[in-house]
Amino acid sequence: MTSYSFRCKDIGMDCGFETKADSMESLMPKITQHAREAHKMNEISEELKKKVSAAIKTMH
Ligand SMILES: [Zn+2]
Structure with a gap:
């Protein structure tokens, strides 16, 4: 099974x-929730989404 980590x-x-x-x-909702609660990021910009996507690691 594949797992995704960030x-x-x-x-x-x-x-x-x-x-x-x-x-x-x-995974994405967990990240956006963390960003809101811990980093006060109410809006997740496209640029940040790209950064996040690039940082997500896939494990098989
Ligand atoms: Zn954080």
């Missing part, structure tokens, strides 16, 4: 948050 510091944040899920669809 670490906040991979997008240059000084933050120890990491999360994983077994699909992109369930």
Whole structure:
């Protein structure tokens, strides 16, 4: 099974948050929720989305 993981510091944040899920669809909401709560990012820009997508690691 494939799993997807994301670490906040991979997008240059000084933050120890990491999360994983077994699909992109369930991972993205976790990341956006964290961004809102921990980093006060109410709007996720396209640029940030691209950064996040590039930082997501896939494990098989
Ligand atoms: Zn963070």
